[in-house]
Amino acid sequence: MKTRSFNWLVWAGLLISVVAFVSYFFVFVRFPVTRDFPWASLLLFGVAAALLLVGLRRAFAPERHRGSKVAGLVAATLSVAIFGVFVFTTFIMARWMPTAQGAPQVGQRAPEFSLADTDGKPVSLSELLSTPINGKAPRGVLLVFYRGYW
Amino acid sequence: MAISVDAPDVSRDMREKAGYTYTFLSDPNAEVIRRYDLVHAGAGEHGRDIARPGEFLVDSSGTVRWVNLTENYWVRARPEQFIEAAKALP
Numbered sequence: 001m002k003t004r005s006f007n008w009l010v011w012a013g014l015l016i017s018v019v020a021f022v023s024y025f026f027v028f029v030r031f032p033v034t035r036d037f038p039w040a041s042l043l044l045f046g047v048a049a050a051l052l053l054v055g056l057r058r059a060f061a062p063e064r065h066r067g068s069k070v071a072g073l074v075a076a077t078l079s080v081a082i083f084g085v086f087v088f089t090t091f092i093m094a095r096w097m098p099t100a101q102g103a104p105q106v107g108q109r110a111p112e113f114s115l116a117d118t119d120g121k122p123v124s125l126s127e128l129l130s131t132p133i134n135g136k137a138p139r140g141v142l143l144v145f146y147r148g149y150w
Numbered sequence: 151m152a153i154s155v156d157a158p159d160v161s162r163d164m165r166e167k168a169g170y171t172y173t174f175l176s177d178p179n180a181e182v183i184r185r186y187d188l189v190h191a192g193a194g195e196h197g198r199d200i201a202r203p204g205e206f207l208v209d210s211s212g213t214v215r216w217v218n219l220t221e222n223y224w225v226r227a228r229p230e231q232f233i234e235a236a237k238a239l240p
Contacts (some may be wrong), residue, residue: 010153027186029224031226032226035224035225036225036226037225038224045173050162067188071239075208081227094223094224096220097193097202097221097223098190098202099219100187100188100202100204102188103186103187103188103204103217103219104186106214106215106216106217107213108213108214109213109214110206110211110213110214111185113181113185115153115175115176115182116175116176116183117158117173117174117176118158118161118162118165118176119158119162120158125208125212126212128151128173129208130210139205139209139210139236139239139240140207140210140215140239141151141208142205142208142232142236143153143177143205143206144152144205145151145152145153145183145186145188145201145202145203145204145205146152146153146154146201146203147193147194147200147202147203148154148160148194149154150155150156150194
């Protein structure tokens with residue numbers, strides 16, 4: 001008699017893979033310690049892989065119905081695909097950037113500019129460098145160029 | 151001070167939501183971003199040019215004292231690094 005009992009291990013593995021993927025972009029990305037190297041996400045993918053391996057062994061046991069094998073393979077394939085997209089996004093695609101070899105280097109002058117602030121008022125670098133903060137002349141300005149939120 | 155291609159109102163909403171108090175400047179045509187050689191061509195919405203991440207600490211004479219150009223945009227300079235670099239300013 002073939003058994004048709006629900007193989008929760010493979011589906012739990014798939015669910016944790018989805019959680020591992022989504023949680024990086026919505027949660028772990030907010031904290032440098034889990035963003036710079038996504039160890040927390042990789043750990044979750046590891047848990048998913050362990051569940052899937054045990055689940056697949058169960059799915060391919062001789063007493064199991066064929067549907068169990070198919071379900072196990074579907075869950076495992078989807079999980080591997082999700083992991084692949086995650087690795088591609090965080091480790092490969094994120095490095096596709098110009099090297100910025102012509103960017104100002106230490107010891108060079110920072111090119112002057114004037115741009116609109118959040119109120120539309122023009123602000124220049126020289127202005128930022130000379131406007132007193134709490135009654136004291138600023139010792140410097142940190143320029144942070146970022147990708148933007150569009 | 152932060153610079154991106156975002157329009158002033160986009161930066162204003164983000165700044166207020168996040169509670170940032172420093173200046174946000176808008177460079178919609180990536181002119182200053184280009185002057186700093188930080189253009190990431192076509193990487194924005196609808197193939198728009200945006201900035202690749204880059205941080206520069208400039209002293210009061212206008213000279214660059216510290217630079218950080220990440221090779222992976224999920225890896226950014228941490229506040230401690232800025233503070234350490236700022237301590238070394240004259």
